[in-house]
Every structure is written in C-alpha cells, then in structure tokens.
Amino acid sequence: MGAQWKAKGKAQVADARGKLFGRLAKDIMVAARAGADPASNSKLRLVVEQARKASMPKDTLERAIKKGAGLTGETVHFEHVIYEGFAPHQVPLMVECLTDNVKRTAPEMRVLFRAGQLGASGSVSWDFDHVGMIEAERDAAHPDADPEEAAIEAGAQDLEPGDEEGTTLFLTAPTELDLVAKALPAQGFTVLSAKLGYKAKNPVDPANLSAEALAEVEAFLAAIDAHDDVQNVFVGLGG
Numbered sequence: 001m002g003a004q005w006k007a008k009g010k011a012q013v014a015d016a017r018g019k020l021f022g023r024l025a026k027d028i029m030v031a032a033r034a035g036a037d038p039a040s041n042s043k044l045r046l047v048v049e050q051a052r053k054a055s056m057p058k059d060t061l062e063r064a065i066k067k068g069a070g071l072t073g074e075t076v077h078f079e080h081v082i083y084e085g086f087a088p089h090q091v092p093l094m095v096e097c098l099t100d101n102v103k104r105t106a107p108e109m110r111v112l113f114r115a116g117q118l119g120a121s122g123s124v125s126w127d128f129d130h131v132g133m134i135e136a137e138r139d140a141a142h143p144d145a146d147p148e149e150a151a152i153e154a155g156a157q158d159l160e161p162g163d164e165e166g167t168t169l170f171l172t173a174p175t176e177l178d179l180v181a182k183a184l185p186a187q188g189f190t191v192l193s194a195k196l197g198y199k200a201k202n203p204v205d206p207a208n209l210s211a212e213a214l215a216e217v218e219a220f221l222a223a224i225d226a227h228d229d230v231q232n233v234f235v236g237l238g239g
C-alpha cells in the first residue's frame with residue numbers, strides 16, 4: 001500500500017472493472033498521440049497489452065487508439081494533474097489525474113479532500129520518491145526465474161511483491177523505466193505494466209491506527225479512487 005492503493009474485496013474489484021477500462025482507455029488515447037501502431041509505439045504497445053489482459057472489448061480498445069491518434073476527427077486533450085495532501089489521520093497521498101477539464105476536476109477534488117486535507121503543490125511530494133514501477137511475472141518458460149537476480153541484471157533499484165499474486169514490482173529510477181522494462185524479458189519475466197509513480201519514504205504503520213481509524217482511511221481512499229478523472233492513488237501507508 002506504500003506504493004499504490006487499490007480497492008480490496010470482490011465486490012469493489014467487480015465495481016472497479018468499468019473504472020479500469022476507463023483508465024486504460026485514457027492511457028491508450030494519450031499513448032496513441034505518438035502513433036496508432038503498437039509495433040512502432042512501445043508505450044502504446046504496453047498499454048494495449050494491459051488492456052487485453054484486463055479483457056477490454058476489442059472495439060473499445062480500437063476506438064481509443066483511433067481517437068487518441070486523431071483518426072476519428074475528434075480532438076482529445078487530457079491534462080496530467082497531481083493533487084497532494086492527507087487522508088484522515090495524517091496519512092499522506094498523491095493523487096494522479098488525467099482530465100479534459102481542470103476547472104471541473106479541481107473543485108470536485110477539493111470536496112473529496114474535505115474528509116482529509118488538500119495540500120499545496122510540494123506539501124507532500126517531498127516525502128515521496130518519484131520512481132519507475134514495473135509489474136512483471138515469471139514467463140511460462142522460466143518458472144524458476146529469481147526476482148532479485150532479475151532486478152540486478154536488468155538494472156532495477158529495488159523490488160517488492162506486486163499487486164497480484166505471483167507478480168513482482170520492480171522499482172527503477174524514472175529515467176531508467178523503459179530500459180529496465182526492456183531488459184526484464186531476457187531475465188525470464190513478462191512485463192505486465194510499466195509507469196512512473198510515487199513511493200512513500202516514511203509510510204504510516206497501520207499498526208499505529210485503530211480499526212476505526214483505518215476504516216476511515218480506506219473509505220476516504222475509496223471515494224478518491226472512484227472519481228472518473230483519477231488514474232492512480234499513491235499512499236503513504238505501509239503493509
């Protein structure tokens with residue numbers, strides 16, 4: 001949870017499916033600005049692979065590519081915005097948004113942050129490391145591939161268990177994200193996702209929060225995560 005917060009529980013995961021497709025569609029549209037052909041656009045290729053793994057409908061995927069590449073005649077412009085502050089009980093977080101209307105998103109985020117505290121730019125980011133995050137799994141031909149050895153050989157700075165069982169999250173310097181992602185397959189790992197993100201330097205220990213306090217934090221994070229413009233929520237909460 002110190003790297004990225006995600007909803008827990010089967011019901012929440014099921015409800016998040018449509019949200020996931022929406023986020024992937026935005027990522028696809030942004031990546032497709034550099035070209036509609038995944039073969040010559042590495043960022044687009046990676047997001048398309050994520051979308052297929054998530055079982056995004058083919059027509060939805062293809063429409064997002066065409067829209068982002070400007071092949072539909074529509075103008076698509078998403079602005080990348082970071083909101084930073086605190087969840088209840090002084091748990092720091094960074095909220096990454098992609099929005100086509102900041103004037104709409106900003107006041108809506110202020111409302112959501114009323115249960116916590118919305119900070120100015122730089123008020124929380126100093127306590128987070130800006131890193132590359134690569135989630136990968138052993139490929140079928142290398143079931144015994146060692147994550148630590150792969151991290152060393154590929155040039156990753158650190159690693160930790162991934163969000164899904166059997167996956168590993170490789171952490172890199174922001175400038176080395178693509179290099180490490182390209183090197184991991186030679187070490188027996190299939191890259192599932194690769195992006196820039198934020199990892200807390202001093203995450204709050206959940207053991208120091210009561211069950212009631214932790215529930216308040218989870219409810220706050222769920223409300224933030226449910227907003228249509230939110231792409232990622234990075235939280236300073238350990239465990």
